[in-house]
Amino acid sequence: MKGHLIKTGDNPDITKERRSATFCINKMANFIHEGHENVKRREEILKYVEEHPELCDKIPVEFMTREERVERNAQKAVAMTDHADCIDGSDFFGEGMYYQTLVMGRDFHGMLLHYSMFLQCIQSQCTEEQLDKWLPLTILRGIIGTYAQTELGHGTNLKKLETTATYDPVKEEFILNSPTITAAKWWPGGLGKTCNYAIVMAQLYTNGKNRGPHPFIVQLRDLNNHMPLPGIIIGDIGPKLGVNGADNGFLLFKNYRIPRENMLMKHSKVLPNGEYIAPKHSKLGYGAMVFTRSIMIRDQAFMLSAATVIATRYSAIRRQGEIIDSKGEVQIIDYQTQQYRIFPQISRAFAFLLAASEIRDMYLNYMEKSQISSDISLLGDLHALSCGLKAIVSFETAQGIEQCRLACGGHGYSEASGLPQLYTFAVGGCTYEGENIVMLLQVAKILMKLVKNIKNGSGNLASITEYLKRDSEKTSNFKDYKTASGEDIIKDFENIARNQIFLCYEKFNNTLKEFTYEEAVNRTGIEMCKATRLHVKLYLIKNFYTKLTIIEDYDVRKVVMSLWKLYAFDMLSHLSGALKYNNYMNDKQIKNIKEGIYYYLNEIRPNAVGIVDSFNMSDRELHSVLGRRDGNVYENLLEWAKQSQLNRNEVLPTFKKYFEGMMKDGRSKL
Amino acid sequence: MKGHLIKTGDNPDITKERRSATFCINKMANFIHEGHENVKRREEILKYVEEHPELCDKIPVEFMTREERVERNAQKAVAMTDHADCIDGSDFFGEGMYYQTLVMGRDFHGMLLHYSMFLQCIQSQCTEEQLDKWLPLTILRGIIGTYAQTELGHGTNLKKLETTATYDPVKEEFILNSPTITAAKWWPGGLGKTCNYAIVMAQLYTNGKNRGPHPFIVQLRDLNNHMPLPGIIIGDIGPKLGVNGADNGFLLFKNYRIPRENMLMKHSKVLPNGEYIAPKHSKLGYGAMVFTRSIMIRDQAFMLSAATVIATRYSAIRRQGEIIDSKGEVQIIDYQTQQYRIFPQISRAFAFLLAASEIRDMYLNYMEKSQISSDISLLGDLHALSCGLKAIVSFETAQGIEQCRLACGGHGYSEASGLPQLYTFAVGGCTYEGENIVMLLQVAKILMKLVKNIKNGSGNLASITEYLKRDSEKTSNFKDYKTASGEDIIKDFENIARNQIFLCYEKFNNTLKEFTYEEAVNRTGIEMCKATRLHVKLYLIKNFYTKLTIIEDYDVRKVVMSLWKLYAFDMLSHLSGALKYNNYMNDKQIKNIKEGIYYYLNEIRPNAVGIVDSFNMSDRELHSVLGRRDGNVYENLLEWAKQSQLNRNEVLPTFKKYFEGMMKDGRSKL
Numbered sequence A, B: 001m002k003g004h005l006i007k008t009g010d011n012p013d014i015t016k017e018r019r020s021a022t023f024c025i026n027k028m029a030n031f032i033h034e035g036h037e038n039v040k041r042r043e044e045i046l047k048y049v050e051e052h053p054e055l056c057d058k059i060p061v062e063f064m065t066r067e068e069r070v071e072r073n074a075q076k077a078v079a080m081t082d083h084a085d086c087i088d089g090s091d092f093f094g095e096g097m098y099y100q101t102l103v104m105g106r107d108f109h110g111m112l113l114h115y116s117m118f119l120q121c122i123q124s125q126c127t128e129e130q131l132d133k134w135l136p137l138t139i140l141r142g143i144i145g146t147y148a149q150t151e152l153g154h155g156t157n158l159k160k161l162e163t164t165a166t167y168d169p170v171k172e173e174f175i176l177n178s179p180t181i182t183a184a185k186w187w188p189g190g191l192g193k194t195c196n197y198a199i200v201m202a203q204l205y206t207n208g209k210n211r212g213p214h215p216f217i218v219q220l221r222d223l224n225n226h227m228p229l230p231g232i233i234i235g236d237i238g239p240k241l242g243v244n245g246a247d248n249g250f251l252l253f254k255n256y257r258i259p260r261e262n263m264l265m266k267h268s269k270v271l272p273n274g275e276y277i278a279p280k281h282s283k284l285g286y287g288a289m290v291f292t293r294s295i296m297i298r299d300q301a302f303m304l305s306a307a308t309v310i311a312t313r314y315s316a317i318r319r320q321g322e323i324i325d326s327k328g329e330v331q332i333i334d335y336q337t338q339q340y341r342i343f344p345q346i347s348r349a350f351a352f353l354l355a356a357s358e359i360r361d362m363y364l365n366y367m368e369k370s371q372i373s374s375d376i377s378l379l380g381d382l383h384a385l386s387c388g389l390k391a392i393v394s395f396e397t398a399q400g401i402e403q404c405r406l407a408c409g410g411h412g413y414s415e416a417s418g419l420p421q422l423y424t425f426a427v428g429g430c431t432y433e434g435e436n437i438v439m440l441l442q443v444a445k446i447l448m449k450l451v452k453n454i455k456n457g458s459g460n461l462a463s464i465t466e467y468l469k470r471d472s473e474k475t476s477n478f479k480d481y482k483t484a485s486g487e488d489i490i491k492d493f494e495n496i497a498r499n500q501i502f503l504c505y506e507k508f509n510n511t512l513k514e515f516t517y518e519e520a521v522n523r524t525g526i527e528m529c530k531a532t533r534l535h536v537k538l539y540l541i542k543n544f545y546t547k548l549t550i551i552e553d554y555d556v557r558k559v560v561m562s563l564w565k566l567y568a569f570d571m572l573s574h575l576s577g578a579l580k581y582n583n584y585m586n587d588k589q590i591k592n593i594k595e596g597i598y599y600y601l602n603e604i605r606p607n608a609v610g611i612v613d614s615f616n617m618s619d620r621e622l623h624s625v626l627g628r629r630d631g632n633v634y635e636n637l638l639e640w641a642k643q644s645q646l647n648r649n650e651v652l653p654t655f656k657k658y659f660e661g662m663m664k665d666g667r668s669k670l
Helices: A012-019 A025-032 A036-051 A066-082 A092-104 A112-125 A128-139 A286-317 A336-373 A377-407 A409-413 A419-430 A436-455 A486-512 A517-523 A525-549 A554-574 A587-613 A633-642 A653-668 B012-020 B025-032 B036-051 B066-082 B092-104 B112-125 B128-139 B286-317 B336-373 B379-407 B409-413 B419-430 B436-455 B486-512 B517-523 B525-548 B554-574 B587-613 B633-642 B653-668
Strands: A145-148 A164-168 A173-177 A197-206 A209-219 A232-236 A249-253 A256-259 B145-148 B164-168 B173-177 B197-206 B209-219 B232-236 B249-253 B256-259
Touching: A012 A286, A012 A587, A025 A036, A025 A554, A025 A587, A036 A092, A066 A092, A066 B653, A092 A286, A112 A128, A112 A145, A112 A197, A112 A209, A112 A286, A173 A197, A173 A209, A209 A256, A232 B633, A286 A336, A286 A377, A286 A419, A286 A587, A336 A377, A336 A525, A336 A554, A336 A587, A336 B436, A336 B525, A377 A409, A377 A419, A377 A436, A377 A525, A436 A486, A436 A517, A436 A525, A436 B336, A486 A517, A486 A525, A486 A554, A517 A525, A525 A554, A525 B336, A554 A587, A633 B232, A653 B066, B012 B286, B012 B587, B025 B036, B025 B554, B025 B587, B036 B092, B066 B092, B092 B286, B112 B128, B112 B145, B112 B197, B112 B209, B112 B286, B173 B197, B173 B209, B209 B256, B286 B336, B286 B379, B286 B419, B286 B587, B336 B379, B336 B525, B336 B554, B336 B587, B379 B409, B379 B419, B379 B436, B379 B525, B436 B486, B436 B517, B436 B525, B486 B517, B486 B525, B486 B554, B517 B525, B525 B554, B554 B587
Parallel strands: A145 A197, A164 A197, B145 B197, B164 B197
Antiparallel strands: A164 A173, A173 A256, A197 A209, A232 A249, B164 B173, B173 B256, B197 B209, B232 B249
16 A cells, blocks of 8 residues: 555656655545544545636736735635535544635635634624624625734734724714724734724723723625725735735724624623623633634644655755766665755654644533533643743644755745745744734743743642652663653753743842842843743644654554654754753763754655655645656756746846847947 | 934833943944944944835735735845945945845845856856956846755765756757756746856767756846747746745756856866866865855844844733732733843844954955965864854744744734744755754764864864864863853863764764674764754854854943853853763752853843844834834834725725625525
């Protein structure tokens, strides 16, 4: 079965690689996608999409103008939701995300927030009456909604939003206003041109008092002609590094009135006379955030995977330079430096995918338990972990994609590689859904609290943080990269993470003697971020190891173990300073860890193409001439380039307009 | 004088920052730009450009389609060269580059290679007769040329180029052919649509023998109608991550004939009868490459500088989050984590700029000496250094720009920030002019040779590599970040670099016992790259220090010293493992280095805006709403966004075409 991707006419170099794999690609794919059934479903969904031209682009998106992209994405968004019954809608983590990626590629579209934030808010913030009114309208696509929270001058700090909703008890209406330019809603997806409704977060004023930010459902555009309603100033925020098929928008209100019933009143209420009824308990909505982030982590992991598929396959067919004179040019995948650029990214992709699955399961498990026993004690830890993972995974994914892109040399810089699109799309994840540094600091604050509790003897820790309580061993057990046990390697990581977290606590605690809590957090910020990073990396390495040890198939397990070892040794070698703290490791051990990297690069080499094949990514999903299954890169680069906008005419108007005169003039002077 | 950038109507936060600077901006600008005269010239050139509308864009480039960009760049390229006498053409390193940046922004154009590679080849590879024919035509812009070397399947390894030039003694012509698809010329700037001539590198065949790659001047398009000539297949290679206003092209030959005289015959010759005359000595052209790279390093350094100007100014006016409750939201530049993202990039920019100047001076000095004494012994070292610097500077510039972009949060992702353009343009530098890993390995090979010589007692080292011969001290002299001398800190770097280079040599030498030279290089590749990186970083830190100690103005020197210390401590803290090798440093010293980072971030904080102001970059050069001199970001973001392509109509065609029917249908089901 190891050769099922091999076809006649393929590039012989890639076929050779596929034949050299020591494991069964299908079994590895089953491991990656959590079961054969899921792999089969991927193939069915792919077939469905490819059979429906309305779900496919006629020309590759990179040859379109921004207007063409937005238009195309609108058409596809409608078609995609028309055809939504081809997937299991309850499985967004699996089928939903995959289906969306196949149709939309690496871009957003105007209806994205309709199905995520808008729908979610309707479901969780409406009274029964409001639900009756808005839920069917939303689900039936009778309106298109978005979620407008972030403002031009305000992101993370929600308390300071400036948009106001002032209640007028005479007319029983709220009056929405944007008192300043910084109050303009800014960034919401689909807000610019697509949506005619939005959930708007605004400072509620009743009886002259500010009650803090609350959600309101607001009509933005006329249902018949789609014109912005009077009092609404709205538009697109302009081009971005990526996602240019989406119309992220701005929105300003000028005395815009909405009925009292348009405040989403499940939790807080405003009565007709203007009386404000506060929520019983502030719903944090952590649960939904954990789930959203687990989807995001998985999405990022697949983007990193895609980049590794592209770079690995291309490195297998690209030949350049000679190592042995008589043997001709070598496949660039044979260079150690090339392996070192790409293979650690493959191992990261595994670590991230497995973490995404685990956090989803933890969440589902928690949900089940919380419904039986209303025990929500785990949620804090789970939320913290999801914040930390989001930050690490999004940053390292972006970095990893760029490494893969650079590893493809000049062709990696071309849109033909698919890598520019992947990078510009993925790197957005460092900023949205919680800016990464803010995320890292949030988690660090929780870690600091845990350490304080441990020092006070009151540490009741979940399994994720339980290592903080254990004593460090004096020196590492690590002897040799070949014999080192997974448990020992994990202990080395625990030691580093624990040290950093405790050193950070010490600094933080000392700073607290002189400064307020927030100031102390600020003055310890860099150390805090490091503490979170190590805590999360420890989690990644542990979870990866736990999941690999239960792989039944010996050949698959062996390969995944090599990836895990590479992942571990590569990280450890970047932490050699921390390993040498308190003489926990000596120079010889550090050197041996480095030798481990070279050893496992070598181990992975013959299986590299097989491993990336196992991600089960079709040419459609990869959207890359360099990453084609068949390895026939060069002829297809030429075919791709012929579609360039500039090639529609042999001679551009620039000749007549500018160059002809200049050259004639120049020649006339000879 | 410190307030000369302050104007009425500026954002009060940015004015406050300018008032707090402890040094004179003008004096700092003179230091950065190497003299008051240069600063004055920058301002004159800026004024000239702004007074000529043909040198300016009517709408910002980010709102244009690719076709519009190419057209606009064509017009500007002609205008720019029309007006070339506004600058001192002999000073490309200074005035030329600046002028080009002001006119073209962060993009290339179709005539770029005409003035660099094409002209250079004409000048250096032509016989006297050929010079008479081609040089005036080139200088007078009677033709537009490019340089076509890289092929679809061949980059770094020139020996393996596939394009052939076969001599036909009957007609006294060369017949050019692209025997395979991988032989297609690929990437040359301006080749796709603009140029009508090219210097083509092709395998020369005479009398049935291959003589290796040689340069030929080839007409590509008809002078009258610009149509590709018969036998020429040519076009644009399609969109890229950046530089989309340039028409990088492909080119295939089908039995295309050129006269014998079109081979550039200064060095090798083909006589009418087909007899081949080999060059007397292979001219390596290292000199020109050193100069080109010193320009590139400076260009990269200015791009990193621009990113720091944008991120620093924006961080001064952006307020978010509270540290002290009663004091309102803080400027985000007050967060330690934000400082740590941006300030090390400022110090890097200084290091890179100073290195670019130094390498230019070394080159000019060498040129002078070599003309007097024909002593070219220094060239090898100089070339090695320029390769290494190119790799480090381009990679860290790209990384640094991304850090600045991420530090601007959501708005950094918008093209309004100017940072996406900067990144996508700058990161190309990791790949062109010598792929970075290839560069690092080249330098490492030279370092290995030096170590071998030292071990054999025959080390005759230039000042750049002379530290390799010195003995390491047992332990570091470093005591405290406040008192540590520059010389001691440099010794710590020397120790690390020397250790890595010698450890690498040991591994390399051991590998040589079992393997061939090339195979041993490959198997030591990762360690070799590390060796070069440390060697170059040592150079950067040393050169920075040397140049700062001769600053006369006390206030300026103090600020630059803070930047240098931050640069040094930040790098050292990332090398803590290497510092602890052989117990050269202990945990306390390492901890103190980290404290040094926090200390110098704090030191720099009040001067941050002043420092970036000193880069003397106009709003035109920055091309960034976030980085505006006046700090009035928000109102101008809104004005910028209004220009979005999508805002030309209140309602897009997508409504009638796709969404109206969908929504009506949805509502009809209620």
